[in-house]
Amino acid sequence: MTAAAPATMPRIAIHPGWVRVCHWINAVAILVMVGSGWQIYDASPLFDFTFPRQIALGNWLAGAIMWHFAAMWVLVVNGLVYLALGFATGRFRRKLVPVRPRELAADIKAALTFRLAHEDLAHYNAVQKLLYIGVILCGVVIVLSGLGIWKPVQFQELTALFDGYDTARYVHFFAMAAIVAFLVVHVSLALIVPKSLRAMITGR
Amino acid sequence: MRWKKAIPGVDQALLVKDAAKLMPDPMRRQFLRGAASVGALAFLTGCDIIDGDTAESVLRKVSDFNDGAQAAIFSRTKLAPTYKESDITRPFPFNAYYSLAEAPMVDGASYKLEVAGLVDNKTPWTLDALHALPEVSQITRHVCVEGWSAIGSWQGARLSDFLRRIGADTRARYIWFKCAEGYTNTIDMASALHPQTQMSFKFDNKPLPRAYGFPMKIRIPTKLGYKNPKYVVAMEVTNTDKGGYWEDQGYNWFGGS
Numbered sequence: 001m002t003a004a005a006p007a008t009m010p011r012i013a014i015h016p017g018w019v020r021v022c023h024w025i026n027a028v029a030i031l032v033m034v035g036s037g038w039q040i041y042d043a044s045p046l047f048d049f050t051f052p053r054q055i056a057l058g059n060w061l062a063g064a065i066m067w068h069f070a071a072m073w074v075l076v077v078n079g080l081v082y083l084a085l086g087f088a089t090g091r092f093r094r095k096l097v098p099v100r101p102r103e104l105a106a107d108i109k110a111a112l113t114f115r116l117a118h119e120d121l122a123h124y125n126a127v128q129k130l131l132y133i134g135v136i137l138c139g140v141v142i143v144l145s146g147l148g149i150w151k152p153v154q155f156q157e158l159t160a161l162f163d164g165y166d167t168a169r170y171v172h173f174f175a176m177a178a179i180v181a182f183l184v185v186h187v188s189l190a191l192i193v194p195k196s197l198r199a200m201i202t203g204r
Numbered sequence: 205m206r207w208k209k210a211i212p213g214v215d216q217a218l219l220v221k222d223a224a225k226l227m228p229d230p231m232r233r234q235f236l237r238g239a240a241s242v243g244a245l246a247f248l249t250g251c252d253i254i255d256g257d258t259a260e261s262v263l264r265k266v267s268d269f270n271d272g273a274q275a276a277i278f279s280r281t282k283l284a285p286t287y288k289e290s291d292i293t294r295p296f297p298f299n300a301y302y303s304l305a306e307a308p309m310v311d312g313a314s315y316k317l318e319v320a321g322l323v324d325n326k327t328p329w330t331l332d333a334l335h336a337l338p339e340v341s342q343i344t345r346h347v348c349v350e351g352w353s354a355i356g357s358w359q360g361a362r363l364s365d366f367l368r369r370i371g372a373d374t375r376a377r378y379i380w381f382k383c384a385e386g387y388t389n390t391i392d393m394a395s396a397l398h399p400q401t402q403m404s405f406k407f408d409n410k411p412l413p414r415a416y417g418f419p420m421k422i423r424i425p426t427k428l429g430y431k432n433p434k435y436v437v438a439m440e441v442t443n444t445d446k447g448g449y450w451e452d453q454g455y456n457w458f459g460g461s
Contacts, residue, residue, distance in 0.1 A: 040351065041351070043349075043350035043351055044348070044350040044351035044352040061349065061350065061455075062450075062453060062454030062455050063263075063454060065349070065454075065455070065456065066263040066264070066266070066267050066454065066456075067263065069266070069267070069270050069456070070262075070263055070266040070267075073266075149351075150461075151277065151460070151461060152285075152345065152347060152353075152461050153282065153283075153284045153285070153425065153426045153460075153461050154277045154278060154279060154282060154426075154460070154461075156282075156284075156285055165345060165347065165353050166353065169351060
C-alpha cells in the first residue's frame with residue numbers, strides 16, 4: 001500500500017496523478033467560472049459595486065453566460081470524479097481528517113508568525129486541512145446554489161433549500177467570495193513554497 | 205432591502221442605462237477578445253493559441269448542447285412555484301432594450317392576432333374574441349437573464365387551450381412569436397403546452413398596461429424573461445427554428461428556468 005509508505009521515499013508521488021489532473025482541470029474551470037460569474041453579476045449587481053470589465057470574462061452578458069454554462073460541465077464532472085476518488089482511495093480520510101482544535105490553534109499561531117513548517121509536503125497541517133475541507137464544501141455549496149439559480153422551477157426544491165431564488169444568489173456570491181479568498185492565500189503560499197507547486201505538477 | 209434597487213423600475217434614466225448595458229457593441233461581438241479574467245486567463249484569451257472565432261463557435265456548440273440538456277430537464281407537469289397576492293413586486297419592473305416612451309402603442313380596437321403555419325384555422329383573432337377565452341390566473345416569479353427577479357400576477361388564456369382551439373399540429377416542434385416592435389421569439393412545443401404557459405391579457409387583474417405588453421404577452425414561468433414576448437401580434441406553428449431577437453445575439457435558445 002502506497003498509503004503506508006513514507007512520503008519522503010523518492011519513488012512515491014506526494015500527489016497521485018488523478019489528484020494533479022483534477023487539480024489543474026479544476027483550476028482552469030474555477031477561473032472561467034469566477035471570471036464569467038463577475039460579468040454576469042455586473043448585469044444585475046447585488047451590492048453597490050461592479051467588477052471591472054477588464055477582469056470579467058465574456059465581454060457582455062451573453063458571452064459570459066456561454067462561458068459559465070460551458071465551464072459548469074467541466075467543474076461538475078471533474079468535481080464529482082475528484083470527490084469519488086477522494087473518498088474511494090481513502091485520500092480524504094488520510095489527509096484531511098481529523099482536524100484537532102489544539103493543533104489548529106498552534107498551527108494558526110505558527111502560520112501568522114511565518115513559522116509553519118513545510119518539510120513534509122505529503123502531510124497537511126491543521127490549517128491546511130481546515131482550508132481544504134472548507135474550500136471543498138464551498139465548491140459543493142456554489143454548485144448547488146448555482147443549480148438552484150439556473151433552474152428555480154425544475155430544481156425548485158433545491159432553490160427552496162437556499163431560502164428561495166433571491167437568497168440563493170447571495171449564497172452563490174458569498175461562496176464565490178470565499179473561494180476567491182482561498183485562492184489568494186493558496187496561490188500566495190504556493191509561490192512562497194515553490195516545491196509545493198512543483199509537487200502538484202510533477203507529483204514530487 | 206438593497207437588492208430591490210437593482211431591479212430596474214420605470215425610472216427613465218435607469219431604463220436607458222439598462223438598455224445600453226444590454227446592447228452588444230458590434231465591435232465586441234466576439235466574446236473573447238480583450239477579456240482576461242484574474243490575469244491567469246490571459247493564456248486563453250490574450251494570445252493566439254485559441255483563436256477567438258474558434259472559441260466562440262465551440263461555446264455556441266456547448267450552448268446548443270445545453271438546449272438539449274434543458275429540454276431533457278424540463279418537466280411537462282412540474283409547475284412553477286406560485287405566490288401570494290402580497291408577494292407581488294410593486295411596481296413591477298418594465299424591462300426592454302428600449303425605454304417605456306419607445307414601447308409599442310398597439311391600438312386594441314383594430315388589433316388582430318395573426319395565426320399562421322401548421323394550424324387548421326388561420327382566421328385572425330380580435331381582442332374581444334381572445335378575451336372571451338376561458339381565463340386562468342397565476343402569481344409567479346419572472347426571472348430575468350440578468351439575474352434579478354420579480355413576482356407578478358397575470359391573467360389570460362392557456363396557450364395550450366388556444367392551440368387546440370385553432371387546430372394546431374401540436375406534434376410540430378416550435379411556436380414562433382412576432383411582436384409589434386419587431387421582437388421575435390421561438391419556443392419549443394413542450395413549453396408551449398405547459399399548463400402555466402399563458403396568453404396574458406391582464407396584469408394584476410387589470411387590463412395589461414402598455415409597459416407590460418398590451419394587448420398580449422406570452423407568459424411562460426418556466427422560461428427566462430426574454431422568452432416571454434410582449435406586444436405579440438402574430439404566432440406561427442412551425443418545424444423551422446426561426447430564432448429570436450436575443451437568441452440570435454448569443455443568449456441561450458432554450459432559456460429555461
